[in-house]
Amino acid sequence: MGAQPTWGGRFAEEPDARAARFTASVDVDRRLGPQDVAGSIAHVRMLAARGILPSDEASVLVAALERIAREIEEGRFAWDPSREDVHMNVEARLAQLVGSDLAGKLHTARSRNDQVATDLRLWTREACAGTARRIDALLSVLHARATETVDILLPGYTHLQRAQPVRLAHHLLAWAEMLERDRGRLRDAARRMNECPLGSGALAGTGFPLDRDATAQALGFDRPTANSLDAVADRDFAVEAVAALACLAVHLSRVAEELVLWSSREFGFLRLADAWCTGSSMMPQKRNPDVAELVRGKCGRVVGDLVALLVLLKGLPLAYNRDLQEDKPPLFDAFDTVDACLEVLAGAMETAHFDAERMHAALAEGHLEATDLADWLAGRGVPFRQAHHVVGRLVARAEAEGRRLAELPLETLRAEHPAFDATVYDALRPEALVERRDGFGGPSRRRVLEALDALGRRLASRDWP
């Protein structure tokens, strides 16, 4: 703990070792190294352009900062936990390289408050883009698997009861829809946060004639932030991003739940590749969908991260409070967790085997044609509620006799309602049931191909943000 803190002028005692350890953040925020250096370079260049810093000094600083950036990138930077945080580590190295007098000038017209707010927005903006790329990768896998399995039918479920037959591709496209909206939320978040806090100082701006537009532009921001107090005090951009991730994590938990269900012997719809399964240390027969289970479980972590951020911010007065240092662990963890889940789901889905026979066999049990039987009657003028009751009785009968609805003889049908005739049987084949559902958003072959085409075109022409 030998490092002298940078704010010691009026302090009579050294920091207590416990306090220093407790307040240090470099183990976590060193991850902001690249962003921190990029921000400093933009700041120095602007100071020089404005004449606040002589341009020869600026050149020396920029060269040294670029060297530091390379050291960080290449893993050669020597992080020192005794130096509080990422900013102090970078500045200490800078002092080694250019002397402490010149290094000290880097902090002209800047505070750690606007500096870290800038670093964190840069990091989060890039993280959103990275997660969007991983979403797209998973969407591409879903698109490919759905395309190749477009003729596989399986039961659609409600209440985990077999309800009506759908195409497997239609089911996979439902997942894709969820992911598309998650991507949209991340993009909105990335756009809204894209304003540059540099120049907000500790809380009230600075007295130097900065060019905030220049630093904003140099760092790829759309504009500078509009209020200095707000710029250093708020972290709603992190909340928004993590809320989008929590929603995404919940979606992935739903996908994972289905992978677990489908991998069970009871369903038997899916077999993950051996390379994506694990076994048991005790039970030699087990092939466990651990990857899917972990994706489902990790959802808790991301929801927890969101709650951590919201609780953190609750009731804080303006402007900066040290509480805000705690924004990074949940933010980083949420992105890491979701990114890892997206990656393994893409890998597992790419190589998963769908058991078309088991899916098709499942259509035979469960009276999935019941709605269409009622619709058939409704199409012949029977009020739907009445048709529903008629078919309910037929289901009870079929169930009792251990038959499918389509196996009930015509006289049985007619005994319940005289409108039935022999054409009804053809309407009850699974393929017919699915093909009849031919409206926009439905599971018919035409509609599913249409949806696949639309997804493919979106994926081919992605922009960001």
Add this chain to the structure above:
Amino acid sequence: MGAQPTWGGRFAEEPDARAARFTASVDVDRRLGPQDVAGSIAHVRMLAARGILPSDEASVLVAALERIAREIEEGRFAWDPSREDVHMNVEARLAQLVGSDLAGKLHTARSRNDQVATDLRLWTREACAGTARRIDALLSVLHARATETVDILLPGYTHLQRAQPVRLAHHLLAWAEMLERDRGRLRDAARRMNECPLGSGALAGTGFPLDRDATAQALGFDRPTANSLDAVADRDFAVEAVAALACLAVHLSRVAEELVLWSSREFGFLRLADAWCTGSSMMPQKRNPDVAELVRGKCGRVVGDLVALLVLLKGLPLAYNRDLQEDKPPLFDAFDTVDACLEVLAGAMETAHFDAERMHAALAEGHLEATDLADWLAGRGVPFRQAHHVVGRLVARAEAEGRRLAELPLETLRAEHPAFDATVYDALRPEALVERRDGFGGPSRRRVLEALDALGRRLASRDWP
């Protein structure tokens, strides 16, 4: 519990009273009455346009539904808790009005699954608009109060320590920035959710040749939803809206915390009007900022609502599961809570008295000019880190002598650094400190007026969504 459920055909027993009570939702979802009827009218009209329903029958149904809409609006509708939910209540009333045969046809090509998903999107879309209006009302109050108090200075704080002087208006505008982003999030949510589930059926679309574009358009949606399974299974639109509300509620808790602090005798910056304070049943001297405290406390409720929704959805397989019925209590509660908080904050802020004298007096203690003193040195070529140390020692000295920095004699200053000269004193007046911070987003008079003008223009030309 006399009402016969609509799905009884294959059931041998009456529902158990406890099950019926447990699964009934009409106490909560009756609030969707207007949306439910509007959705039914659009559905019936489309069925008629498509020839699925004779147009005379459609006319009778529409007229009856419009009558029901009026009954609901005027509070005359007789909600029957024994009839499960809002949909069954409306349909039962419809059967009274047009007979059960015709009423039964309303459900042609529709399921409660796509029906409730439509109702809920309509409700949430409108609720977002309502909250945005309340945000605007609060922003208008802040704009007015900031405009009239633009010359009041107060300490800006970091770590709840006096840091640098700012304008009160600058502080109020920081709150406004937060609220603006919250409004943006609600608008993004309202846009993303604006797709119509009608036609998705129970999960797999329907076999009827519906015109989904027509119902979508009639109900003000941008388009129909693109996947029937997803349309009935997901509630991420509710999560997104409530996440935006949770972020807003956290912002309001921060505003409320400052109102509580400022109302304390220690700060004394603010006096809520008597009409917005409450007293104590025991302590006659108390004037308590209960309204602000409750706003702060209600933040917990909204964060809890968000968690409830996320936990609800975690791990659910496709498509509809009855769990989803539990989406409404947290959704409704979150909007009600936030709307009430916005309303009372607007009222309280409108009539609050700012104590400019107390604020100004607070500038005299706490050495808020220290940064500028360091900047003054840095402006004369002293490396900032060194200047910071020099001023740190001067602060310690001033503190020990019980003086302000500006009261230290020049020789004391020069003893610490020879660069000091007499012009430094003028630079240390509070007004000078604030006016020097004249960059974009800063607290100088010009910048604050600029920001007020921009806010005023935004408020004057609001559109939605």
Add this chain to the structure above:
Amino acid sequence: MGAQPTWGGRFAEEPDARAARFTASVDVDRRLGPQDVAGSIAHVRMLAARGILPSDEASVLVAALERIAREIEEGRFAWDPSREDVHMNVEARLAQLVGSDLAGKLHTARSRNDQVATDLRLWTREACAGTARRIDALLSVLHARATETVDILLPGYTHLQRAQPVRLAHHLLAWAEMLERDRGRLRDAARRMNECPLGSGALAGTGFPLDRDATAQALGFDRPTANSLDAVADRDFAVEAVAALACLAVHLSRVAEELVLWSSREFGFLRLADAWCTGSSMMPQKRNPDVAELVRGKCGRVVGDLVALLVLLKGLPLAYNRDLQEDKPPLFDAFDTVDACLEVLAGAMETAHFDAERMHAALAEGHLEATDLADWLAGRGVPFRQAHHVVGRLVARAEAEGRRLAELPLETLRAEHPAFDATVYDALRPEALVERRDGFGGPSRRRVLEALDALGRRLASRDWP
């Protein structure tokens, strides 16, 4: 809003209607009516015993309060939303009955702060007892069902993969273990909270010579609270109770998940009685386990309630803050929700049909005997890890040949390991597998009967708290 608040002496304006509406809580806290009146009676009697109130006046007050208690109990009490809260409603009625001078004396040496803290502890203590009774009722059902089904075997699962056979009763007893611990947590909470805040005043006690032991004893508390500031400022007793409920709700969501799985056609282990199922408005064949799904979904609500309380309390300074008013909605909702879930699960389980044949049939597929095969080898001195590999290869072979492990011929077994002999086959029957697991806590018949007996004895001799 005509009611004059009780604290108006120094206030120049009437409360704003919006403020009054926002701060009113009687819609929620009227539920504390019985506790509030009981607390007042104890307070009055103590005041009289101490000579602070003449005993004739005390008698009049007690009689009137008892009358109010009856009015509340019988639903005849006229709650007036314009009178802030439960306390003011009761006091206003008291003033009608005994005149406002005498009614005003009720508040001697008491504040609403210690009053509401007392009311809420009384309520929560009783609510814990009520939930414990409902847990016991569900445990009794589980005990009865497990006893009658003790000979039914089904697969035990890990990773939702069939793992090893167990008794159904053993599985039901696993649920019972969870519930027992939940009951223990509620009891611990009920004990820890059982201290009486009366006499803590607004925050600092009172100057009157109260007998705090007497009021504590009269209300069934173990003792008075030990610090007046803490007594009015904290609500950790509510957090602890709701945390126990959240854990219980998570347990119930796990039970519910299994009910949903078992009710699926794929598993087919369970059939809820018609009276506990619901159907579909669209699909006539559906028998949906809605009750179980809602129990699973309502878990989100209780977790949300817990979060609401924790966020509410975060960062509040001592002592009472009005934020605390928001403790009641999540507390009440958590108990109501969990109580309803316990009640319907008991009802649904009481009448559910277990399909022993389906369960038994499921034992035939999935190689549930693999572990025992490995153990058999290990029992003959083969290192377990090697035995595990041997059996893994045999499973792969059986799978490829579409046979059960027990159907592989001896030479096949011996080809993998020479230690196999013909006695192995008898060891692989499901009953043998289960009966061999005869350690404490295991699924053998003897152990399960032992566990049932222990549960039965616990249920027969319950005390509380």
Add this chain to the structure above:
Amino acid sequence: MGAQPTWGGRFAEEPDARAARFTASVDVDRRLGPQDVAGSIAHVRMLAARGILPSDEASVLVAALERIAREIEEGRFAWDPSREDVHMNVEARLAQLVGSDLAGKLHTARSRNDQVATDLRLWTREACAGTARRIDALLSVLHARATETVDILLPGYTHLQRAQPVRLAHHLLAWAEMLERDRGRLRDAARRMNECPLGSGALAGTGFPLDRDATAQALGFDRPTANSLDAVADRDFAVEAVAALACLAVHLSRVAEELVLWSSREFGFLRLADAWCTGSSMMPQKRNPDVAELVRGKCGRVVGDLVALLVLLKGLPLAYNRDLQEDKPPLFDAFDTVDACLEVLAGAMETAHFDAERMHAALAEGHLEATDLADWLAGRGVPFRQAHHVVGRLVARAEAEGRRLAELPLETLRAEHPAFDATVYDALRPEALVERRDGFGGPSRRRVLEALDALGRRLASRDWP
């Protein structure tokens, strides 16, 4: 990723590197190393005692395990991230030491499911004890500081408004009460979890004649767990412990909020030692209570950890699911976070300077004697509500005249109520106000000394659990 997993017998492919990385947990669960080895030693000894393992083999295993324990303790153990988890790392090292045949026998009659459940209970039990010790350390500091400051008075607050004078020691004891209950919750959790899962196998016990009581006793458990499915499937013991920590973290956030408030220039009640403060990189005058702010902020993290665990468990079917691997990060993080907060609060409080003068001066403003003035009247027979109104008017008058209540002349008092006489003034001195509050739990000197004595005696005779 060269390590061969232990369950590979029936697997045709190597694990995908992404899957292996995603499912590996050794980076986190290596922390369970000591518990894992202790559990293995107890298991081996029991196997030998039961004759399942030859005693010479057991001796070799135990010696090797003890060597491994030392390697772990001394930081010399070479953790290999390619070996899945802590269990596989330990077993691989064991194989190096004793050969893989003998090492393989360690896993006889045990599964990783009961193994990790045992490890985690051992770890959590010890962690609860560690946190309790840290609570006691903080309580000792509070006891010492309260004892030495027993004569300092300060305002007690409600609604952050000065309410009534109390002793500083009384305020510190309020914190102590909260911490005592938190300690009680941890102890209850530690007791309830103290059952040993060993012998539960993967889910259904084992067929070996284990002595579960022996392993339980050897590891300090009270008894073996009573149901094998429950023992491997549930983690409610972790939820309970983390819920207690979340409550504790909320309490610490409240303490921290007061430290921040008291450190502000507005309050000025407290000055943290320089060694426990930090400065600003920009503002040389700042002495920031960062330690307290971080404690307040870290509360969010612990609440997030609790939510993560609850979400993780929601809806999981029995028995073990891989999701459960995600129990460790939130559990470890919650203990680490709370322990660090307790440690620094103890350090900061030990050296903090209380400004008795500022506290005393604060008693002069705010009419803290108003309640006693009303009580004085009530003590002379005036109904409290009327007395309250009288004093309310006197407060308004004093406020308008800029005087304290005690400075109003007797005729002014008598003009509002004739019962006033000259003895009232003596009753209004702060010391008199505090001393009159002499009931149990009150702030009078006698009562505070009593409470300090009780706390001191509790601390001197602590046992655990």
